[in-house]
Amino acid sequence: MTAPAAPANADTNQTKSMDDIMALCKRRGFIFQASEIYGGINGFWDYGPLGAQLKKNLRDAWWQDVVMKGAGGQLGPNGKPVSIVPVDSCLIQNPKVWEASGHVGGFNDPMVDCRETKARYRADHLMCMGKKGDKQGQIYAFIEHDDASFDAALKKLSKYVKQELSKDDVDVCAFTGLSAEEIAITVGPGTKEVGTLTAPRAFNLMFKTYVGATASEDDIAYLRPETAQGIFINFKNVVDSTRVALPFGIAQTGKAFRNEVTPRNFTFRSREFEQMEIEFFCHPSETKAWYTFWRDWRMAWWQSIGLKGDNLVLREHDKDELAHYAKEGAGTSDIEYRFPFTAPGFGELEGIADRTDFDLRQHAQHSGAKLEYFDTTRGELAPNGQPKGERYLPHVIEPSAGLDRGVLAILCESYTKDDSRPSPEIMRFHPRIAPIKAAVFPLVNKDGMPEMAAKLTSELRQRFGHLGFIETDAKQSIGKRYARMDEAGCPFCFTIDGDSLTDQTVTVRDRDTGGQERIAMDKVSGFLAEKLGV
């Protein structure tokens, strides 16, 4: 990978406050609550000017490295360049797609309602505690990874047993493991009454809509819950219309919609979000090698754009965690990030799964289309010494990443507090991803400096404007302008001062160190190109 090294950030995210990060996101125009002037809408988020560019830069980096360079330009396990082509499929497809994929029948989350507070929970996110050794006593539910909810449950249990309990005095189990009798003696988070939680019920996550004017049951369609199926249903079209040959991948970025039971943690679990997915098709005998290849390269990619250090981990799934289609496969792993709200635990950023031939087989069966691939490089040798060819359903390795979660991880990783700096909050974005690439300041708004600044700004916009903003700002003291840029995560500021007029040099200020150096005005463009890795 050619991208420049990311700035080191030793913070493990355990000390960063999500409230601070969310406040900065709103104040500086990264992320806003959707429909905010109407009181918002739960699970939906809008991106402001800096957020929209940050998100685009991350999507573009993925697109460039995955699709255009073919897995960053490395050779695959077969010793050949990796071939990836893109598609852009519809959000709404024939509903039979979602029957075949299993989403209509099985894309459910277990949902629990509280009759007292009217709160709704994902059953698999609820945990329960009871006093150790006390089988008959009351059970108190709390929300997994939520310290406040745990403490509240412990306090209530202590009051019930009239004894100050610590976390070592309680047994903890999953709510999904409780019997109906046990649910009846459970106290829900934030409730006074006992037994107000319902038993878990399956809830389909797909958003329904109607296609056409009559809006009858026959016109029901679904907003796609993943971009992946748009790739599988176009597999044959891509093979027939391009010169791709197995092994190869099809990639797509775009919106996905899930009517999540409990959207929360800022954009982490939203109802509308964007995915960046690759379906990599290969011969069944090659899945292990390609699985390992994608898993390792995807981890290296996230590191290359700034998620370095202990906050990023690769976690191989245990066999009992695997999706139905992945049980027979080469493996499944998650790339996980330690968000401030999951710390000391981690949250999924991207999953890498061997989907076997599950999806192509399902679509072939449901649609009647022949989705087998004829591989001319395989099969027995004919008398002329050439392979006779082999017909088979390819197996698929799927690296599936969340764009919004990627942006959120980058925001959390970049957020740095340093009270010794004029702006105590600094966004240390990797230069490649930073929404503002550079700022140009006239030291004072007179003596020819504004004109020189305008000329340099224009030159830099010509060369780098497709990568992000080139800002210019003449208001307030230079210290305040640097501080504003630090908070927006602009990696480099160029200042035109009195000397610039005579010796044609400018000051470059580095966001991360605050250090300054002088360089020739005509070297600014080259300097920036090198720093941005372009």
Ligand code: GAP
């Ligand atoms: N095609 C496979 C698939 O969709 P997934 O684990 O359900 O797998 C892939 O989703 C990625 O999409 C996740 O790793 C996550 O980054 C992102 N994602 C899933 N649900 C999300 C949600 N409700 N909000 C934001 N991102 C989500």
